[in-house]
Amino acid sequence: MQDIASRLRRDGRVAGALYLVVVLAGMVCLAYVPSRTGATLAEAAAHADLFRAGIAAFLMMQIAFLLVPLALYRVLADVDRRAAVLMVALAAVSVPIGLAAVTHRLEALTLLQGADAGEAAQAAFAVSIQRYGYGLRIASLFWGLWLLPFGWLVLRSARLPRLLGLLLVLGGIGYVVKVFGGLVPGFADSAFAQYATLPAALGEIGSCLWLLAFGARQGRMAAPVSRS
Structure with a gap:
């Protein structure tokens, strides 16, 4: 019989x-590239290669994000299978939404590569970037929701430090509040909106580094099924 502790670490x-x-x-495509390429056709044209790299990084992020919850399922499913299935489902839902959103980034890339830099092209570029942002907003709702069962499973099992589980839950709530709060005028400029997802960033980066360095601890195991 395979050693459970070794399997969890692996x-x-x-x-x-x-x-x-x-x-x-995610750091590349959601933070670094937008900060360098700007939101106008002229700004993006000055960093065309970086704009393309941002799209590639986003696609890579989506592929990996489809696999992460499946890998975590192997670590946490025996703690509460229904919560683990919910974790996978909520994360997986965000992937097609994100891929649909990045098609607008690809539309913007065609404008970037075209010879036309007139007002019509600039307006079309701005609309494509805006639609990309709208798609990300919907995807971010599920980026938050999947953290709730993930964080709860960490809190219950202690296979990662419980502080990380708490941060994941708070971060998930922060994402959801930020998405719905964005429908309220003036919310985007509030201090809460600026820091709502900070616990998620700390919890996710912390979980990533902990798992990479130590794997999962045995923590609490589900009660074994008795056999007659």
Whole structure:
């Protein structure tokens, strides 16, 4: 019989490696590239290669994000199978939404590569970037929702530090509040909106690094099924 502790360490490190791809690719496509390429056709044209790299990083992030919850399922399913299934489902839902959103980024890329830099092209570029942002807003709702069962499973099992589980739950709530709060005028400029997802960032990066370095601990196991 395979040693449970060894299996958890191994499966945890696999999940951590995949999570690292999500974290690094996300930093590139969601933070670094937008800060450099700007929101206008002229600004993006000055960093066309970086704009393309951002799209590639986003696609890589989506592939890895589809695999991360499946890897975490192997680590946490015996704690509460229904919660683990919910975790996988909520994360998986965000992937097609994210892929649909990035098609608008691809539309913007065709404008970037075209010779026309007139007002019509600039307006079309701005609309494509805006639609991409709308898609990300919907995807981010599920980026938050999947953290709720994930964090709860960590809190219940202690296979990662419980502080990380708490941060994941708070971060998930922060994502959801930020998405719905964005429908309220003035909310985007509030201090809460600026820091709502900070616990999620700390919890996800912390979970990624912990899993990568240590794997998952044995923690609490579900009661074994008795056999007659």
